[in-house]
Amino acid sequence: MKLPEWLKRIFGFLAVIIALFISWSCAYWLTGYVYGRFDVVPHEFIRQVSNSLLGFFIFGCGVYLITRIPWVRARQEKFLHPLINAMKMMAEGNFNIDLSFYTQQMGGGRNEHPYSRIVESITEMAEKLGKMEEMRQEFISNVSHEIQSPLTSIMGFAHALKNENLGHDERKHYLDIIETESIRLSRLSDNLLKLTSLESEHPPFELKEYRLDHQIRRIILANEPQWSEKEINMEIDLEHLSITADQDLMDQVWINLIHNSIKFTPEKGTIAVEAFKKEDDLLIVEIKDTGIGMNQEALLHIFERFYKADQSRHRKYGGSGLGLPIVKKIIDLHNGSIHVESEPGKGTKVTVELKPRQLSI
Numbered sequence: 001m002k003l004p005e006w007l008k009r010i011f012g013f014l015a016v017i018i019a020l021f022i023s024w025s026c027a028y029w030l031t032g033y034v035y036g037r038f039d040v041v042p043h044e045f046i047r048q049v050s051n052s053l054l055g056f057f058i059f060g061c062g063v064y065l066i067t068r069i070p071w072v073r074a075r076q077e078k079f080l081h082p083l084i085n086a087m088k089m090m091a092e093g094n095f096n097i098d099l100s101f102y103t104q105q106m107g108g109g110r111n112e113h114p115y116s117r118i119v120e121s122i123t124e125m126a127e128k129l130g131k132m133e134e135m136r137q138e139f140i141s142n143v144s145h146e147i148q149s150p151l152t153s154i155m156g157f158a159h160a161l162k163n164e165n166l167g168h169d170e171r172k173h174y175l176d177i178i179e180t181e182s183i184r185l186s187r188l189s190d191n192l193l194k195l196t197s198l199e200s201e202h203p204p205f206e207l208k209e210y211r212l213d214h215q216i217r218r219i220i221l222a223n224e225p226q227w228s229e230k231e232i233n234m235e236i237d238l239e240h241l242s243i244t245a246d247q248d249l250m251d252q253v254w255i256n257l258i259h260n261s262i263k264f265t266p267e268k269g270t271i272a273v274e275a276f277k278k279e280d281d282l283l284i285v286e287i288k289d290t291g292i293g294m295n296q297e298a299l300l301h302i303f304e305r306f307y308k309a310d311q312s313r314h315r316k317y318g319g320s321g322l323g324l325p326i327v328k329k330i331i332d333l334h335n336g337s338i339h340v341e342s343e344p345g346k347g348t349k350v351t352v353e354l355k356p357r358q359l360s361i
């Protein structure tokens with residue numbers, strides 16, 4: 001029969017009172033016997049102190065002896081065993097632990113049992129560590145995959161170049177591929193380093209006041225070879241805007257967003273970049289393209305690391321799916337927000353909202 005928790009507590013309390021009563025009685029009789037035997041009459045204060053000390057001592061010995069009883073030890077061990085086992089499993093990297101034994105023992109649900117908090121915390125910790133481990137594995141597998149495909153191309157074409165019968169044009173074509181794939185690898189490592197530094201406890205963050213419109217214009221112009229090669233019509237409408245932000249990090253935001261628009265917009269398409277101030281001291285930058293667009297499902301994932309909306313056509317566009325996660329991280333650091341609207345085949349509109357002034361992080 002299982003006793004309710006409150007009844008167990010009352011019994012426990014009574015047991016302690018009885019044990020204290022017995023210990024102090026023993027101490028009283030023992031000291032009385034010793035004083036009688038040696039015929040001494042100590043001062044009342046000495047009597048009280050020696051009684052208390054002996055009482056505590058007897059109580060301590062009693063508790064110690066009880067914990068030595070094999071039945072009590074077995075019960076304690078049986079109770080602690082799953083907990084110790086769970087800790088061992090976690091130390092070995094296995095976070096799939098099952099502590100349902102305690103839920104049964106404690107009568108299920110949340111209760112006041114002193115162990116219930118510990119069990120809850122350990123279960124929560126195991127769940128969080130398990131999720132982190134899953135993310136770590138996924139990250140490693142993504143990185144390996146991203147490294148493997150350009151490496152395979154490089155190895156294949158380097159091997160093909162050994163063939164002495166290759167014509168000049170073929171040789172040049174293979175070398176171009178090797179160069180492109182090497183640039184891809186280098187960008188991947190660069191982006192990984194950027195993301196790691198942004199996710200560190202103290203990311204680089206240096207605030208300074210500068211002209212946001214100048215920054216965006218400079219980046220659009222720096223990318224002119226790419227958009228003019230595709231004969232993209234670039235429409236620029238930038239108001240005079242000042243911002244206090246980390247200029248290098250914000251460079252990265254506009255570079256990544258403009259690169260995406262250029263990359264995913266077919267020849268003779270249009271990209272419109274607008275920057276303006278909204279009445280309540282909010283700076284808005286809109287980058288709108290008439291590119292391939294994305295469906296609603298893709299929009300839910302674009303800020304996840306390594307996500308690419310169109311896997312089948314992705315080889316054509318290149319990239320590792322780290323651009324937007326980096327953008328999001330930088331905008332979050334600036335307490336801003338980013339919003340993407342898109343329709344397949346019609347185009348994409350990215351809206352970034354930023355506060356003109358930042359508080360240091």
Ligand SMILES: Nc1ncnc2c1ncn2[C@@H]1O[C@H](COP(=O)(O)OP(=O)(O)OP(=O)(O)O)[C@@H](O)[C@H]1O
Pocket residue numbers: 191256260261264289291292293294302307308309310318319320321322323324325347348
């Ligand atoms: N302007 C856009 N038009 C259409 N699709 C886009 C656009 N911007 C992003 N996407 C989709 O979102 C995905 C994630 O973008 P992200 O910038 O993170 O990665 P990437 O451009 O593929 O690679 P990277 O930026 O690392 O070179 C892209 O692969 C693409 O499918």
Ligand SMILES: [Mg+2]
Pocket residue numbers: 256259260319322323324
């Ligand atoms: Mg990108």
